[in-house]
Amino acid sequence: MCSLCGVLGCDDHWTSAIARPGIYTRNTDRLARRREAANRIRLANALLEPSRLKIAEWQGASYVLSSPTGRTQVFESLAHLWPEVEAMTARALDPLDPDFLERLKQRIEAAP
Amino acid sequence: MTAEPRSANLTPVNFLTGFLGSGKTTLLQRLLADPAMANAAVLINEFGEVGLDHHLLDRIDDNVVLLKSGCLCCTVRGEVADALQKLDSQRGRGEIPWFDRVVIETTGLADPFPALSTIQSHPVLRSHFAIANVVVTVDAVNGSRQIDERLEAVRQVGAADVIVITKTDMSEAADTDALLEKLNRLNPSARRVIAQEASADDFLVDASAERSEEWLSEALSLSEEFAAPVHHHHHEEEGNHGHAHSSVRSFSMVIEERIDWTGFGMWLTMLLNRHGDRVFRVKGILDIEGEERPVAIHGVQRLVHPPVHMSAWPDRRRQSRIVxxxxxxxxxxxxxxxxxxxxxxxxxLAQGGTLPLRRAS
Incomplete structure (x- = not known):
């Protein structure tokens, strides 16, 4: 981890543990790594739209989840994302839920 | 396949599980007599007050650590971690004979998952140990009934990389074919071995994602033979009401389009977060967008092993398959x-425009 900018190369999640451009751990390409991290945040935000939550990366080292009422939660690994979302909304987030999938499909349709 | 730096120097850990009385200890005794296992340390979980298993295994006393309290399912996770850490530091200091492998025998009532997850998620253990495989013993006399009646037995079979069928030589041994068929339905990706015909090599198969290439292609070809396609209705046995495994099934998913890794990661983590205790096993090869080589994934319940690149497509079909x-x-x-x-x-991700960084050159 770089102590100046706080950018930690790896948050140790299995999604980050594959050797390919942009997937970290053993990848030394800083830009590709950041791009992949940014993509992940964008996708996570798209998935969070139905719950009206937002996630942002903080200093490349942690994540900040926030609700429309201003609640925020900081956590360090993407592994904690879904449990944190469920805790904040007090609802189960089920990728097999037909309503949830319907909202995502609408999101796909709406995209340019 | 590409050498992954992290796999160096990690001591492989084999899990031996199986229902009570299914022949775990007998199998372990046989295995330990094999030269290939000469340098194995063994952790035994004691169930109940009498350390019976321990007394049976006096040969290996130097390297045996007896896990003290009963059940290895949840309370004793810390003990697994402590025992492994102790072994590792004793080995480092030369206080015990060198070992190059650890075998953990779990209690017959345990779901092996918590112990697996302990090794992979413990901040110290994961830099010293790697899960090699999960071996489950199923006995030909009672196994079929135990699978019908006990969810623990189903979970053990579901988590297994190798299924060892024991007691086939006993006169009471039930119809082995029927048992095999049941096992095939529950876990088509596991290798099946008859205990009497097996050698130590059959148990030492390394199923960890790091070296899973041949293993995976073998498993996948078996899976295609046995796993029902998605829309195929699960074959229901007659009168299986109340059976522990009546809702357990395996299926394979064949995906024609290329997979976006970012999306796949989000999807599988969300799925496992909500339904991890009902997903006994995920195993597959993926055709990832922007990649030439296939990527192998391998998970047990909520635990996903680090994915690896395979060197080539196993049967030249460039197609994602997940079991x-x-x-x-x-x-x-x-x-x-x-x-x-x-x-x-x-x-x-295709919307672009907001891509935050571009390569300078």
Whole structure:
């Protein structure tokens, strides 16, 4: 981890543990790594739209989840994302839920 | 395949599980007599007050650590961690004979998952040990009934990389073919071995994702033979009401389009977060967008091993295939969910414009 900018190369999640451009751990390409991290945040935000939550990366080292009422939660690994979302909304987030999938499909349709 | 630096110097850990009385200890005794296992340290879980298993295994006393209290399912996770850490530091200081492998025998009533997860998620252990495989013993006399009646037995079979069928030589041994068929339905990706015909090599198969290439192609070809396709209705046995495994099934998902890794990661983590205790096994090869080589994934319940690149497609078919073993989840819904996530990630990430960084050159 770089102590100046706080950018930690790896948050140790299995999604980050594959050797390919942009997937970290053993990848030394800083830009590709950041791009992949940014993509992940964008996708996570798209998935969070139905719950009206937002996630942002903080200093490349942690994540900040926030609700429309201003609640925020900081956590360090993407592994904690879904449990944190469920805790904040007090609802189960089920990728097999037909309503949830319907909202995502609408999101796909709406995209340019 | 590419050498992954992290696999160096990690001591492989084999888990031996199986229902009470299914022949774990007998198998362990036989295995330990094999030269290939000469340098193995053994951790035994004692169930109940009498350390019976320990007394049976006096040969290996130097390296045996007896896990003190009963059940290895949840309370004793710390003990597994402590025992492994102790072994590691004693080895480092030269206080015990060198060992190059650890075998952990779990209690017959345990779901092996917590112990597996302990090794992979413990901040110290994961730099010293790697899960090699999960071996489950199923006995030919009682196994079929135990699978019908006990969810623990189903979970053990579901988590297994190798299924050892024991007691086939006993006169009471039930119809082995029927048992095999049941096992094939529960876990088609596991290798099946008859205890009497097996050598130590059969148990030492390294199923860890790091060296899973041949293993995986073998498993996949078996899976295609046995796993029902998604829309195929699960074959129901007559009168299986109340059976522990009646809702457990395996199915394979064949995906024609290329997979976006970011979306796949989000999808599988969300699926396992909500349904991890009902997903006994995920195993597959993926055709990832932007990749030439296939990527192998391998998970047990909520635990996903680090994915690896395979050197080539196993049978020249460039096609993503994933085998699931699930309890009570609808295969068609899982498949639909995957496609929605994959399409969404393609859409979201293809929008561009907001890509924050571009390569300077």
């Amino acid at each position: 699931f073993i699930v309890d009570g989840l609808d295969p068609a819904r899982i498949e639909e969910s995957f496609h929605v996530f994959n399409r969404l990630s393609e859409k979201v």
